[in-house]
Every structure is written in C-alpha cells, then in structure tokens.
Amino acid sequence: MLRLIDNPKRMFRMFVANRDLIAALTVREVLGRYRGSMLGMFWAVFQPILMLAVYTFVFGVIFRSRWPGGTGSRAEFALVLFSGLLVFNMFAECLNRAPSIILSNVNYVKRVVFPLEILPLVAVAVALFHLFISFLVWLVFYLIAIGVPSVTVLLFPVALLPLIFLSLGIAWFFSALGVFIRDTAQITGLFTTVLMFLSPIFYSADSIPARFRAIAGLNPLVPVIEQVRRVLMWHEGIDLHAYLPVLVLSIVVLFGGFWWFEKTRKGFADVL
Known part of the structure; x- marks a missing residue:
C-alpha cells in the first residue's frame, strides 16, 4: 500500500532524472523511423496531408456528408473528422x-542500470510528435478553407491532457503484459480496429442511439474527442462537467499502469 501511495513521487523523480535520456531517445526514434527513405522526415507531413485529402474527397465529394449543426461545407466535415482522428491516431499508435x-529492446533488459520504464514514455513522446505534425496540417487546412481559428484553439493542449495520461498508463501496462503474453499485440491490433468505429470519429456522439449511449460512455476517447472538437471547431471552452471525470480516470490509469510495470519488471529478464 505504501508503494502504491508513493507511486506519483517515484514517477515524477523518474521523469526528472531521465528527462535528457527521454529526449535523446525520442529524437533517435523519430529520425530512425524515416532514416534511409527517399523523402525522409517529409513522410511525417505527407501522410496526414494525404489522409486529409482522401477523407475530404470520400466523405465530402462521394458521400456528400455534412456534419450535424455545422455549416454544411465539405471542408468543415473533413476538419471535424480529422480533429477526431488526431485523438484516435495518437491513442492507437x-x-x-x-x-x-x-x-x-531486449538488450536494455539485461542492463541493470537502464531505466526500462522510460521506453513506454518515449513511445508516447513519438506519438505526440506525430500528433503535433497532424495538428499543423489541420491548422493550415483550416486557415485556407475557413480562416483564422478561434482563440479557443489555445486550449487544445488542455483538452489533450487526459489522452496523454491515458496513453502513457496503457503503454506501461501493455508493454509489461506483452513480455509475458505474446498474443497481446494481436489483441491490441484487433481492439484498435474495433475502437475506431466505436468512437465518434466519422459521426457525432449525439447521433448514437439513446439506448447505446451508456455503453458508448465507457469509451474514454469519446469525451476527449468531443472536447477537442469543442476547442478546435465549435469555438467553445472546456466542458468541465465532461472533462474532469475523464481526467481523473486517466490519472488513475496512469498511476495504475506505472505500478503494474514496476511490479512486473523484475520478471522480464527471466522470460526474455
């Protein structure tokens, strides 16, 4: 119980003590992902641009979809859809x-002095980098198609805070679980595909039938996506009534994931 209570302090000390190593590994991971390719880092920008163009054409031109309560323009629908994907893509990654x-990273496991707990943190930092690039693409498209966004865009990092905590806690949990249960990767891949259609990315949360909304409420991505759309698209502030519960939940998952990783890490070397 004492170790569980001391969890936040140990986590904070771990982050402060290894912040330079985390930054260095994040840069190496990002550069290494595109090293050797002809376009290099441009792939990080090209992919979200391509996906935004595809979504605009498929849903705006072919399906002629319009977002409920919006202006009805194709550009708006693409931007609303893409803002939901900003959240989902980071979580899925x-x-x-x-x-x-x-x-x-088995070689790190054999090194007693290496802080293994920073590896999931590096993965989340890389996902944040890709989210930032995608956000810049969204912002440029918004400036071209609609105009200058509202000042509520500045609340975007605040709206993302629960997602960051949730992603890090889950990364700690499943990185440890994956060592002992090798089927975890297949399970998470399948779950991610299902979660994409159960999250209000291609549709509004208000369009979910009333009898299913209680079940949809169990999905922690739903309030995060809605908050992101409020600040990016609808020029509204953070809805604290919906924001605070998911923030508390994400903090619980964060500490729980770190506790699980610390509890199971002693067995990594025996399994690997």
Missing part, C-alpha cells in the same frame, strides 16, 4: 506499439 516495446 501508443496502444499498438506498447506490446513490443520491451520485446524489441
């Missing part, structure tokens, strides 16, 4: 990467 984090 962290979840799918988590089970192989320790397995792909």
Whole structure:
C-alpha cells in the first residue's frame, strides 16, 4: 500500500532524472523511423496531408456528408473528422506499439542500470510528435478553407491532457503484459480496429442511439474527442462537467499502469 501511495513521487523523480535520456531517445526514434527513405522526415507531413485529402474527397465529394449543426461545407466535415482522428491516431499508435516495446529492446533488459520504464514514455513522446505534425496540417487546412481559428484553439493542449495520461498508463501496462503474453499485440491490433468505429470519429456522439449511449460512455476517447472538437471547431471552452471525470480516470490509469510495470519488471529478464 505504501508503494502504491508513493507511486506519483517515484514517477515524477523518474521523469526528472531521465528527462535528457527521454529526449535523446525520442529524437533517435523519430529520425530512425524515416532514416534511409527517399523523402525522409517529409513522410511525417505527407501522410496526414494525404489522409486529409482522401477523407475530404470520400466523405465530402462521394458521400456528400455534412456534419450535424455545422455549416454544411465539405471542408468543415473533413476538419471535424480529422480533429477526431488526431485523438484516435495518437491513442492507437501508443496502444499498438506498447506490446513490443520491451520485446524489441531486449538488450536494455539485461542492463541493470537502464531505466526500462522510460521506453513506454518515449513511445508516447513519438506519438505526440506525430500528433503535433497532424495538428499543423489541420491548422493550415483550416486557415485556407475557413480562416483564422478561434482563440479557443489555445486550449487544445488542455483538452489533450487526459489522452496523454491515458496513453502513457496503457503503454506501461501493455508493454509489461506483452513480455509475458505474446498474443497481446494481436489483441491490441484487433481492439484498435474495433475502437475506431466505436468512437465518434466519422459521426457525432449525439447521433448514437439513446439506448447505446451508456455503453458508448465507457469509451474514454469519446469525451476527449468531443472536447477537442469543442476547442478546435465549435469555438467553445472546456466542458468541465465532461472533462474532469475523464481526467481523473486517466490519472488513475496512469498511476495504475506505472505500478503494474514496476511490479512486473523484475520478471522480464527471466522470460526474455
């Protein structure tokens, strides 16, 4: 019980003590992902641009979709849809990467002095980098298609805070679980696909039938996506009534994931 209570302090000390190493590993991971390719880092920008163009064409031109309560323009629908994908893509990247984090860094496990707990943190930092690039693409498209966004855009980092905590806690949990249960990667991949359609990305949360809203409320991405759309698209502030519960939940997952990682890490070397 005492170790559980001391969890936040140990986590904070770990982050402060290893902040330079975390930054260095994050840069190496980002550069290494595109090293050797012809376009290099441009792939980080090209992919969200391509996906935004595809979504605009498919949903705006072919399906002629319009977002409920919006202006009805194709550009607006694409921006609303893409703002939801900003949240989902980061969470999906962290979840799918988590089970192989320790397995792909076996050499670090053998080093007693290496802080293994920073590896999931590095994965989340890389996902944040890709989210930032995608956000810049969204911002440029918004400036071209609609105009200058509202000042509520500055609340975007605040709206993302629960997502960051949630992603890090889950990365810690599944990175440790993946060491002992190798099927974890297949499970998370399948779960991510299902979660994409159960999250209000391609549709509004208000369009979910009333009898299913209680079940949809169990999805922690729903309030995060809604908060992000409030500050990016609808020029509204943070809805604290919906924001605070998911923030508390994400903090619980954060500490729980770190506690699980610390509890199970002693067995990594025996399994690997």
